Amino acid sequence: MAPRVVIDTNIFVSSFFGGNPEKIVGLWLSGEATLCVSSAIIEEYIAVLHRIRPSLGNKIEGLLELFGKGLNLVFTTRTPTLNVVEADPDGDKFIECAVALQAQYIVTGDKALLAIGKYGDIEIIGAKRFLEIMT
Numbered sequence: 001m002a003p004r005v006v007i008d009t010n011i012f013v014s015s016f017f018g019g020n021p022e023k024i025v026g027l028w029l030s031g032e033a034t035l036c037v038s039s040a041i042i043e044e045y046i047a048v049l050h051r052i053r054p055s056l057g058n059k060i061e062g063l064l065e066l067f068g069k070g071l072n073l074v075f076t077t078r079t080p081t082l083n084v085v086e087a088d089p090d091g092d093k094f095i096e097c098a099v100a101l102q103a104q105y106i107v108t109g110d111k112a113l114l115a116i117g118k119y120g121d122i123e124i125i126g127a128k129r130f131l132e133i134m135t
Contacts, residue, residue: 002034003134004074006098008091008108009044011127013052016059020127024107027134028072035073036101040093042067076100084119088112098122105130 007024014021027033049060067073079100085091091113094106099120106124108114116124125133 002032002072003105004034004036004098004101004103005105005107005130006036006041006094006101006103008094008106008110008113009041009048010109011107012045013048014109016049016053020131023131024127029066031072032134033072036076036097036103037067037073038076038079038093038097038100040079041097044093074101084116085112087115095119095122095124105133 005024005028007028011021011024015025016022024033028035046060046064049063067075076097079093079096082092082096082099083089084095088110091108091110094108094113095116097103098106099122103122106113106119106122107127107130108124109126113124114126118124
């Protein structure tokens with residue numbers, strides 16, 4: 001069974017430019033990992049992608065289609081309200097989603113999230129470490 005993973009916006013957006021983040025998104029697209037998302041996370045993905053690269057319009061539309069089809073993903077509209085990431089409260093949405101959907105991993109490049117390391121049974125790790133686990 002594919003592990004459930006929440007991908008932080010910084011990893012997701014970086015996937016459009018290659019490297020380890022692209023490999024991680026590839027694991028989701030191939031079904032080797034199940035992407036866990038909430039409306040707050042999807043909204044942030046789209047807002048940041050539009051802001052940093054308006055020319056990605058067609059790719060963003062394709063991404064929205066994948067979300068709509070539910071390709072290798074689980075979605076929640078209900079998340080607990082947590083106050084875990086004191087240094088960056090915006091990071092709480094990723095932990096909240098992981099808790100709601102019983103994800104095993106949060107993959108991030110955010111130092112405030114990485115500093116937590118683990119929340120319950122959820123490992124909060126960087127891209128390189130996640131790829132090591134998956135291979």
